[in-house]
C-alpha cells in the first residue's frame with residue numbers, strides 16, 4: 001500500500017546549501033538529483049518508499065524517489081540531529097535545537113553527496 005501524498009509530506013520543500021563565499025543558497029527539493037537529469041517537475045517525481053530509523057542522537061528518514069523523466073531512482077536521506085544543547089529548566093519547544101542534513105544516495109545506497117541543510 002502506497003500513499004504518495006503522505007510520503008510527499010515527509011519531504012521538506014527546500015534545502016539550504018552552503019556556498020563557499022556567498023552564504024547560503026535555497027534550493028527546491030522538488031527536482032531529480034541524478035546526474036544528467038534536469039527534471040524539476042514534481043509531478044514526474046514519485047516517492048514510493050520510506051525507511052525510518054532512530055537512535056539517541058539522530059533520526060534518519062530515507063525516502064526512495066522514482067524519476068519518471070530519466071527513469072532513475074534516488075534516495076533522499078534526511079538526517080535530523082536531535083537537540084545538540086537544550087537549556088536546563090526549559091520546556092520551550094523552540095529553544096530545542098535540532099539540525100537537519102540532506103544527503104542524496106543512488107538506488108544502491110551509494111552516497112552521491114551531502115546536499116545541504118533543511
Ligand SMILES: [Zn+2]
Nearest residue numbers: 032037067070
Ligand atoms: Zn531524473
